[in-house]
Amino acid sequence: MESNERLSAPLVLEYPFRRTTGPVIGAFLTGLREKIVLGIKRQDGTVLVPPTEYDPETSETLTEMVEVAQQGEVITWTWVQEPRPQSPWDSPHALAMIKLEGADTPLFHAVLAEGPEVLEVGMKVRIKWREVTEGHIKDIEGFVPFEESNG
Amino acid sequence: MAEISVPSSLDGVEPVQSVRTPIRMEYIFTPGVAAQTYLREFGNKKILGNVSPVDGAVLVPPRGADPRHGALCDEFVEMPHTGHVGSFCVTNVPIPGRDLELPYISAWIFLDGADIGFLNLVAECPPEECRIGMRVEAVWKPDDEIGMTAENILYWKPTGEPDIPFEAAGVRGWHVRRKGEADA
Structure with a gap:
């Protein structure tokens, strides 16, 4: 190598292992496998989705997991025209913060829409489940827009 | 550990206890000036450090800056x-x-x-x-x-x-x- 040639080399950073979930994330993933979404109740009655073991503000231990709806609204979103090679999605989609009915915090997931012109803050979306679920966030294929029938 | 309560629809189902969320990032790493200088000399079995212009602290391996002060380090020293x-x-x-x-x-x-x-x-x-x-x-x-x-x-x-x-x-x-x- 010429002494003034710029150095460069491939670098791979990888975490390939299984990790244990703990009781709360474990129950959340169990719910996904059974095609329901669980949140966890805080002392003030609000519900965190996805759930955490501890209250992020007061650090209190949280234990009461509750089911929330499978539909909600888009709080904010961005459009992904060219998914990266290792993205769970291989076609253009939105990534969005989605607040499910019954939840007080938004969940991060994809909105499967034809194009960014369909997306709108406040739009209603609902879960599209994978046919085979295994207890993983990918059990949710994404969220799809829908019109509320009874306005 | 606190007992977690779940909706009755999950009674008796096998709980998920572990998950695979593999994370892999592939880069082409191109070292900056300080790391290039370090690596070239390391290839000659020499170990270089940077000297902080602020208080003379010797930082190994050299990163080109003193992270405590954000100060540029352009002085190298050879280490034992x-x-x-x-x-x-x-x-x-x-x-x-x-x-x-x-x-x-x-x-x-x-x-x-x-x-x-x-x-x-x-x-x-x-x-x-x-x-x-x-x-x-x-x-x-x-x-x-x-x-x-x-x-x-x-x-x-x-x-x-x-x-x-x-x-x-x-x-x-x-x-x-x-x-x-x-x-x-």
Whole structure:
């Protein structure tokens, strides 16, 4: 190598292992496998989705997991025209913060829409489940827009 | 651990207890000026450090800046190939991607004259004999295998010299030296 040639080399950073979930994330993933979404109740009655073991503000231990709806609204979103090679999605989609009915915090997931012109803050979306679920966030294929029938 | 309550629809179902969320990032790493300089000299079996323009602290490996002050470091110094163990960890459990023979010792190595340490392996030393302050020296790969890579040094082995005092080992040494200078 010429002494003034710029150095460069491939670098791979990888975490390939299984990790244990703990009781709360474990129950959340169990719910996904059974095609329901669980949140966890805080002392003030609000519900965190996805759930955490501890209250992020007061650090209190949280234990009461509750089911929330499978539909909600888009709080904010961005459009992904060219998914990266290792993205769970291989076609253009939105990534969005989605607040499910019954939840007080938004969940991060994809909105499967034809194009960014369909997306709108406040739009209603609902879960599209994978046919085979295994207890993983990918059990949710994404969220799809829908019109509320009874306005 | 607190008992978690779940909706009755989940009664009796097998709970999920673990998950695979593999994370993999592939880069082309292009070192900056300081790391390029370091790697080229490392390929000649020389170890360089940076000197902080603020207080003269010697930083190894050189990163081109003193992160405490955001100050540009463009002065390099050549370091000796001896130092001491500032702190260490004995690993007894295998980790994916790390096929070292167990148990192995990872240590913060503080080169003589350096004010910070860097992580490396310590070998030719039973884990129960490793200690903070133990003097070590570099064991290099054979000369024909040396390249511009962090893998040049296989591990660090004890020199057998007397330990440096615990109070002066690792980052504690910084405060000891500063006090010495202030008293002088």
